[in-house]
Amino acid sequence: MLNKVSLDLPASPEAIAELQMGSIVYLNGIVYTAREGVYDRILNGGDELPAGLASSSNVNFHCSPAAALQDDGSFNIGGVTATASFRFSKYLADWLDLTQTKILIGKGGLPEKDYKEILAPRSVVYLTTVGYGTGALLGRGVEDVEAVHWLDELGIAQAMWLFRVKDFGPFLVDSDLEGNSLFAQQGKLVNENIEALYDGLKEPALHRYGETRNRKDELM
Amino acid sequence: MITNNIIEDASYEIMRRAAIDIPEDYLNGIKSVAKKEKEQLSGFVIESMIENYEAATEDRRPMCADTGLPRYYIKVGDKAVFDGGFTGIERALRSATARATHDVPLRPNRVHPLWRTEHNNNVGINSPEVEWSFEPDANWIDITTVHKGGLFGTDYRMLFPGDGIDGIKRFLLDTLISFGKRGLCCQPAIVGIGLGGSKDTCMQLGKQAACLRVVGDRNPDPKIAELELELMELGNSIGMGPMGFVGSSMAVDLHIEVGYTHTGGMPISVHTFCLSSRRATARIHADGGIEYRTDPKWFTPYHRRDTIGWEE
Ligand code: SF4
Numbered sequence: 001m002l003n004k005v006s007l008d009l010p011a012s013p014e015a016i017a018e019l020q021m022g023s024i025v026y027l028n029g030i031v032y033t034a035r036e037g038v039y040d041r042i043l044n045g046g047d048e049l050p051a052g053l054a055s056s057s058n059v060n061f062h063c064s065p066a067a068a069l070q071d072d073g074s075f076n077i078g079g080v081t082a083t084a085s086f087r088f089s090k091y092l093a094d095w096l097d098l099t100q101t102k103i104l105i106g107k108g109g110l111p112e113k114d115y116k117e118i119l120a121p122r123s124v125v126y127l128t129t130v131g132y133g134t135g136a137l138l139g140r141g142v143e144d145v146e147a148v149h150w151l152d153e154l155g156i157a158q159a160m161w162l163f164r165v166k167d168f169g170p171f172l173v174d175s176d177l178e179g180n181s182l183f184a185q186q187g188k189l190v191n192e193n194i195e196a197l198y199d200g201l202k203e204p205a206l207h208r209y210g211e212t213r214n215r216k217d218e219l220m
Numbered sequence: 221m222i223t224n225n226i227i228e229d230a231s232y233e234i235m236r237r238a239a240i241d242i243p244e245d246y247l248n249g250i251k252s253v254a255k256k257e258k259e260q261l262s263g264f265v266i267e268s269m270i271e272n273y274e275a276a277t278e279d280r281r282p283m284c285a286d287t288g289l290p291r292y293y294i295k296v297g298d299k300a301v302f303d304g305g306f307t308g309i310e311r312a313l314r315s316a317t318a319r320a321t322h323d324v325p326l327r328p329n330r331v332h333p334l335w336r337t338e339h340n341n342n343v344g345i346n347s348p349e350v351e352w353s354f355e356p357d358a359n360w361i362d363i364t365t366v367h368k369g370g371l372f373g374t375d376y377r378m379l380f381p382g383d384g385i386d387g388i389k390r391f392l393l394d395t396l397i398s399f400g401k402r403g404l405c406c407q408p409a410i411v412g413i414g415l416g417g418s419k420d421t422c423m424q425l426g427k428q429a430a431c432l433r434v435v436g437d438r439n440p441d442p443k444i445a446e447l448e449l450e451l452m453e454l455g456n457s458i459g460m461g462p463m464g465f466v467g468s469s470m471a472v473d474l475h476i477e478v479g480y481t482h483t484g485g486m487p488i489s490v491h492t493f494c495l496s497s498r499r500a501t502a503r504i505h506a507d508g509g510i511e512y513r514t515d516p517k518w519f520t521p522y523h524r525r526d527t528i529g530w531e532e
Contacts, residue, residue: 002264022261066285068325078325079276079285084371084404108402108463131269131462132406133369133495135285136276155338156328170268172261183402186261186465190401193459197393201386204379 006167010058016102016125019173021182025127026169030057030146030162031105035064035083037158039091041150042098050149050160054100057162062088062106064157065142066135075145077163079135082107082128089114096122107132109174109183120179127171128183134170141168222361222504224304228312230502230510234365235290235320238500239282242273243514246410246497249435249472253408262467266408269462269495284496287326288367290317290342291349293432293518297358301506310350313363318343326367351424353523359506364516366431366499373405373492376423381486385447388415388488389454395490396455396470403463406494410435411455411474414489416481426489429475431499432518439476440526448474462495477519 002024007015009029019025032053041047062085066078085106092114095101104110104119105127119126129138146162154160175181207219247270254266276283292313302309318341321328330347331338342348355362375395379387392413399405412430414422438445452474461467481487503511 002260024264064285064327066282066287066325066327068322076325079282079287079327081285083286086402108404128463131265131272131495132403133284134268134272135496136279136281136283137268137272139281139285140275140279155331155340182261183464187401189466190458190460190464194397197454197458198390201390202383204377204383204387204390206378206380208377 010056011103013102013123016123017177019125019176021173021176021180023173024169025171025173026167027059027141027171028166028168030164031059031061031168032057033061033063033065033159033161033163034095035062035158036088036091037154038150038160039088039095041153043091043094049099050147056146058101059103059105060095060099060101062104065161067156067161075148077142077145078139080138080142081135082132084108085110085126093118096124103127105129105171109181112181112184115175115181115184116179119175120177123177125173125177126175126181128174130170130172137170138168141165222300222302222506222508224302224308224312226504226508226510227302227304227309227361227363228316230504231292231313231316231363231365232320233510233512234363234500234502235316235326236324237512238365238367238498239287239324239326240276240280241500242276242283243434243497243499245434245436245514246472247273250408253469253472257461257467257469259461259465259467261465262461262463262469265462265465266469282324282326283498284369285327286369287324287329288369288496288498289329289347290326290365290367291347293351293353293364293366293516295353295355295362295518297355297360299357299359300361301359302361313348313350314343317341317348353518355520356522361504362501362517363504364432364499364501364518367496368427368431368498369494369496370405370492373399373409373494374427374490376419376487376489379486379488380484383486387486388413389451391488392451392454392490393458396458396492397460399492400458400460400470401464403465405492406496407460407462407492408469408472409492409494410497411452411471412491412493413451413474413476414491415476415478416487417479418481419487421479422487423489425477425479426491428518429477430491430493432516433475434515435473437473437475440524444476444478448476451476
């Protein structure tokens with residue numbers, strides 16, 4: 001059986017250090033969402049971070065909720081699903097320094113070197129959503145919307161949402177404080193098989209760029 | 221008489237059903253894949269997904285918050301009588317999309333590709349897409365919605381006749397491996413392969429093969445049916461499961477659709493319909509009664525047009 005952990009937020013350095021790759025995690029407290037729209041506004045556009053963000057949450061969820069504004073001004077949060085994190089790689093170092101975020105949650109992890117070069121030096125770990133499509137289970141864990149920022153400017157999908165969550169999960173621990181990654185380890189195991197799959201299959205007549213990286217090559 | 225109001229009601233309802241309730245065939249497919257999965261991590265992911273489908277149905281909330289790009293497939297019987305005309309149907313579909321986006325709620329995913337502006341309701345330029353098909357001797361209208369997620373999992377390539385089945389296998393492996401790593405295409409998926417046609421029909425056939433045929437359905441050509449099973453096996457032998465973890469669960473099923481193509485080429489497309497394989501269909505009968513189901517029954521013999529159509 002996989003190990004199961006419940007984590008109170010903001011997460012303490014000790015609790016983060018104890019997380020083991022491959023453990024299942026449920027969260028209690030406040031998580032915030034931010035992706036390229038928010039990153040751009042703050043890191044490149046000169047907008048300020050919402051006051052008190054660092055003290056209320058140190059968990060950045062790469063997520064766009066299925067949310068709708070109700071007539072009474074509150075929000076109906078339906079499903080909650082992560083989006084692929086690798087696209088945000090270029091923002092992360094500055095963002096983590098600015099916000100003191102210690103846990104990143106998203107879909108699919110980061111390029112392998114980012115764990116060692118960006119996350120580990122800042123004592124940050126990465127949690128991944130499970131299967132990625134578990135929007136209904138995660139939606140259940142959202143108790144309330146604490147605040148939402150840049151909703152008008154960025155729209156529902158890109159706005160910064162602060163969710164108060166309880167038993168919010170499941171997530172899997174992808175990386176540790178040394179910068180090791182479960183995704184990277186599993187990927188290497190999968191790779192061992194790959195060459196054999198192509199054994200005996202003849203090459204196609206016309207190749208394409210990607211199969212060669214040299215744009216001067218002819219593809220025939 | 222089929223009125224526009226009935227069409228809008230039916231479309232609104234299938235939007236909700238597609239977003240929330242996993243189709244029975246796919247659920248059973250996932251369960252049988254789960255039984256064969258021997259790896260602990262991959263097995264845990266699939267179990268969590270099954271719990272997620274249950275939570276979605278119980279709470280009436282979308283199974284995945286990325287509610288994809290909602291779109292429609294309409295099949296109109298030759299004898300169907302409806303009062304609003306074809307553009308009336310299209311208007312009803314746009315209105316149902318906007319209302320369902322707010323009410324379910326669905327994520328307003330649709331934005332302008334350059335300006336990233338939106339109407340917050342999944343309606344905009346050329347969206348939602350509406351594809352039309354017709355059926356002889358029928359007086360009903362079938363409306364199917366598909367909410368296909370996925371920035372990942374689709375590719376196209378021009379192969380040549382000499383590349384043969386080997387070429388198809390290589391391309392399928394290339395596609396599944398590249399999008400399966402880290403689970404970007406949210407496998408295990410229903411895989412659709414389009415073979416032939418011109419580039420646009422090839423893409424369309426593959427997408428429809430993934431999204432509009434149910435798990436367990438086989439192509440009527442017995443040799444193609446055999447190839448479907450063989451290629452599914454191949455996908456599941458990669459050694460990759462959900463999220464790109466070690467495992468054996470890549471394809472829940474694999475469907476191939478073909479179209480006559482240029483004598484010199486064999487274009488191929490591959491599409492994956494993710495862990496949230498969302499589709500729902502409404503049949504609107506001549507008296508205005510509505511029946512709901514999850515099998516689109518899109519590929520009828522007439523739709524495939526596998527005979528020339530007159531006596532040779
Ligand atoms: S690809 Fe994954 S994240 Fe996207 S809709 Fe499908 S299950 Fe959801």
